Amino acid sequence: MFKKSSWEHLRIPFSYYLMPVFWFALSSATDVPIVNIIAVGVILHLFLYPSSNGYNSYFDKDEKSIGGLKNPKKVTIGLYYLSLVFFGIALIGALFINGIFFSMVLLYGLISMAYSHPSIRLKKYPYLSWLTAGVFQGAFTFAMCVIGFVDGSFSLLLEWKLLLPALITTLLLLGSYPLTQVYQHEEDKKRGDITLSLKLGIKGTFYFSAIWFLISGITFIWYFTHIDAQWAIWWFLGSTAPLVIYFYIWFTLILKDPKKYANHTMAMRMNKISSSVLNFFFIYYYFAQ
Template identity: 60%
Template sequence: MFRWSNWKHLRIPFSFYLMPVFFFALALTPNLSGETLVIVFLALHLFLYPSSNGYNSYFDKDEKSIGGLRNPPKVSVGLYYLSLLFFLIALALGILINWQFVSMLLVYGLVSMAYSHPSIRLKKYAYGSWIVAGFFQGCFTFCMAYAGLSKFGWEVFSKSHVIFPGLLTSLMLWGSYPLTQIYQHEEDAKRGDLTLSLKLGIKGTFSFSALWFLIAGIAFTWFFIDRGQTHVIFAFLGAMLPVVLYFILWFYFVRENPERYVNYSWAMWMNRVSALALNVFFIWYFLENTQVLQVF
């Protein structure tokens, strides 16, 4: 279970790409507590997400590059048990918050297991997996983090001031999700997984993502205007500029030579640029919105 190859499949550093959702929830949470912040962060990013990565890797048995692993090692049954151990630790940490947060962690974990488990395998349904992955990694995670950080319960899912910003994160993920599949067409087709990117084709994937990025940008702009934070719009657009430029540059190269530029390296750099830009922006927004620095 504790072989190095199994630990590699947990892809713990890959949690960096999902941190913007946490920092956005942190920026809007009404109750700040250092201890609670650490517990929720560790439960999500050190245990829940790696557990999901490892569990899905075990059933996917990928032979070519996957997110966070250029050359994934062969999986063993030890990976299955290691992923479950990480899941149990995440739930145990959740107990330190409240039972509602534990139940949210449980729901997220079960849905992520359904993504690759052969009895359900949401991954093989193009639009179904796109909707589910974008919603749970975005809106559901935002609400879960918001609830955990403030020690609230499931009632947060009925609050418009929580659901709406949560849906904003899903809009971003619905745009980026197909791009994470674009270099895996051959292996997905071989397994019978009709992913959204495979269904759309290479150029269709870029066009589809561009549309959702535009929708997300407009929605975020409206959100900040509605909160009377027009100055934040310029910071947001500034953070998104390198992401947009990279996307346009990548798409240009792909149109010229898709066989050369549709690969793991370009897709991962798209993830890195967007995650870095969004993490920096939402950390800044957290400091700006909560004015926490004025306490010191």
């Protein structure tokens, strides 16, 4: 039942691109048991995210490049069931951590299903899907990680020292999310999915993302100043410099020839650089505090 193509559509390596939020949440929590760090990391990156990838791939039925797969194979019903198996494993694992973490994993999974399921399909609503992805892959995931790390309650998330960095992660996602759609305009239009990037156009997507990257960068600097960790500002700026340079180069190429350079290869390279520099910074920040 579970063909090789179904396992490929889970896109487990793609979880690396979502890992910065995990490390930022860890660096914001205190006295986290090593077993919780490992458990939360495994549940999210090896089961929950792949489940979401597979489920959405099944209903999208993409014929051209998608995140993590340049040439996706035709999906089968086995992918649908495999994604549900992975979701079930994530939920069972979450139960062993605490009830609130389980509830948050469940909600994340259901929202991700609503993103592509034809009866709801949040993906076809440009601004709603943009906000949903930004909030749930950003602030909500940050909060979910913290709850899993420290076995706390929802009241913990109302503390400014955790609420603020959680919101900052959403700002960063609001900038990067439209770029993940920039090479899929033709296929999205064919399915009737008016994504935010399709609505903005290729050049408009880059202007839009540039504004949100600038806002999130300024907010990060303000945050580190606010918590009296000015030393982290220079590490943040130095670590993200390759990302800024690549985005600038890509943006310049887009202005010259949008159709030629708004492609899967350039977008995935952006994802790799972004996730790598942010993972490096947040891991360093965690150990350096």
